[in-house]
Amino acid sequence: MTYVNKLQKYLDIFALSLSFKRNDNWLSRVEEHSSNYSTLFSIYSQMLEQDQEEFFARSSDKKAIIRSLDRSKLSYSITNNLQLLHILEQMTPNDPADFLILPLRCTVEPPATEGHVFGSYIYKEKDGYKIFLVNKQFKDASIYFVTIPNNNMPSVCDQLVLNKYNPHPEQPYYIYHKIIEHANGKQ
Numbered sequence: 001m002t003y004v005n006k007l008q009k010y011l012d013i014f015a016l017s018l019s020f021k022r023n024d025n026w027l028s029r030v031e032e033h034s035s036n037y038s039t040l041f042s043i044y045s046q047m048l049e050q051d052q053e054e055f056f057a058r059s060s061d062k063k064a065i066i067r068s069l070d071r072s073k074l075s076y077s078i079t080n081n082l083q084l085l086h087i088l089e090q091m092t093p094n095d096p097a098d099f100l101i102l103p104l105r106c107t108v109e110p111p112a113t114e115g116h117v118f119g120s121y122i123y124k125e126k127d128g129y130k131i132f133l134v135n136k137q138f139k140d141a142s143i144y145f146v147t148i149p150n151n152n153m154p155s156v157c158d159q160l161v162l163n164k165y166n167p168h169p170e171q172p173y174y175i176y177h178k179i180i181e182h183a184n185g186k187q
Contacts, residue, residue, distance in 0.1 A: 009039060034076035037103060041069040057097070064097035072101040078164075081157035088153065091124040099123050104133075104163055104175045118176075129153055131179060146183035156182045 045066045048056055057065055071087060078084050092098040100122040108116045119134040128149045135142045148156050159178040171177075 009036070010043070038073045038076065041073045041101070045069045061097040064092075064095065068097065068099045069101075072099075075100060075102055078161060081154060081161050084157040084161055085154055088122065088124065088129065088157070093124045093126045096123060102160060104160075106163075106173050106175050107171070108173070120179075128184070129156075131156075133176060133179070146179060148179070148182050149184055152182040 048062050048066055048069075051057065051062070075084065075087065078087070088100065091100070102120045102122065103117045104120050105117050121132040121134070123130045123132070125147070128147050130145055130147050132143060132145045135144075156179060159175060159182075163175040163178075
């Protein structure tokens with residue numbers, strides 16, 4: 001969606017982030033995802049920078065969280081799985097303030113008449129990565145997590161980068177299933 005001005009864009013972001021409205025504007029082109037989510041992450045960063053009373057985060061975590069939000073914005077310029085893998089490998093293990101947020105696009109039911117976006121939060125552990133999948137589509141929003149071993153992460157990165165350009169509209173929840181395939185224990 002093309003916004004008339006920045007205020008309209010910010011109000012739309014605000015309404016979407018608080019689930020006041022359906023996400024019917026951000027489902028189309030990758031370029032719009034990049035612009036809209038980069039704006040959202042910038043707003044979060046500004047909120048953290050201006051937070052003097054530790055309302056949003058502890059002072060000791062602010063720099064790491066802002067760096068993680070910047071990393072999340074940077075992810076939109078990634079064009080191959082090795083770039084994404086390198087970014088993930090640079091993360092600090094077992095530090096919840098060091099993360100990557102990626103929206104994942106998919107369809108819910110074929111034929112692909114309506115797109116769907118759910119969120120992923122990627123966190124590095126010593127022996128792998130934990131990926132939290134947040135799906136607000138249903139009345140009772142759901143959060144799932146899987147643990148991906150280090151040796152499976154290159155293949156997962158490949159799927160994440162492919163998903164950015166081709167969400168496989170003919171296969172419902174394609175990226176979700178691809179992530180699960182690479183998980184420990186098939187949780």
